[in-house]
Each structure stands twice: as structure tokens, then as C-alpha cells.
Amino acid sequence: MTLSNKQKQFLKGLAHSLKPIVQLGGNGLTEGVVAEINNALAHHELIKVKIPSDDRDEKTLIMDAIVGETGSLKVQAIGHTLVIYKASDDNKITLPKK
Template identity: 75%
Template sequence: MKLSNKQKQFLKGLAHPLKPVVQLGANGLTEGVVAEIDNALNHHELIKVKVPTDDREEKALIMDAIVRETNSVKLQVIGHTLIIYRQSEDCKIQLPR
């Protein structure tokens, strides 16, 4: 799914007050974590995921894997927090044109 810059800015604004829905633990990115992120995307469409690791390369690899595995769109990374969006069948969030 391709989003315009206007749509990305709109979604970032909606994501600002949100708390992280999923936080990776000591085991890192497991199938269970990916399934939980997938469920959260189906339910909310727009979520934050916290990736608490100090290694920048490892954090980038984990975030890219999350986006790839869930077929979502990476909107923004702030520190250890990843903001992703995937439209559900219900279309809960109405995007601007």
C-alpha cells in the first residue's frame, strides 16, 4: 500500500497520543510477537511497537522484519518506538485524499 505524504502526516498526528501496544521482550522477535502485532493491526490499524535494544543495526533489522512480516507501512521511528499502519477490511481510519 502506498501512502501520500499528506496521509502519512495525518496518521502520525493520530499516532501521537497512542501508547505502545506491543513491546518486545528478552526473546526478541518471535512468531508469537509477530502474531500479536498482526492481531493489533487488525483491531486498531495504527499501532506503536516498542523495540528496546541498544544496538542500532539490530533495532533496524527487527523493525524492518516487523514491517515485512505484517505487510504494514512504516510511518515513523522515534527512539525505540516504531509506528506502523495497515488498513483493515473495516477501514476504521478514513484517510485524506
């Protein structure tokens, strides 16, 4: 599944007021962190993840790994914050038509 620009803009608007739910620690991306992200996605569908890394390439790799391992869609990455979306069975967020 891919998101259209219209859908991304809609999700960015919803994510604007959200606080980061998951924050990576000194150990980086561990199995426990991935499990916590999956739990948060199942409950909220749209979450922010804070990645405290000063190295741009490392941050990009971590963001890509999170998206790949959780099966989510990257909505936006600003600074140290990644916004991801994954539809749950309950469909809490109704996306606009493409």
C-alpha cells in the first residue's frame, strides 16, 4: 500500500498535535523497541517515533529499518522525529480517497 500526496497531507495534519510515543534509547533499535512500536501502531495507527541521533545517515538507516520491520508507511520525517502510519483491523483513521 502506498499513500497519495492527499492522504499524506491528511495524516500530517493529524500527526501535528501528537507527542512522540516511542523514543529510542542508547541501545538503538532493539527487538523490544520494534515490539513497542508495533503495539503503538496497533493501538493508534499513526504515531511519532523520536530518534536521538546526530548522524544523518545513521538516522536515515534507523528510520528505514523501523518502516521495514513494522510494515508501516513513512508519512514524514522532520529532524529527529519519524511519523509512521499502519492501518489496524479497527480502522480508527479513515483516509481520504486517492
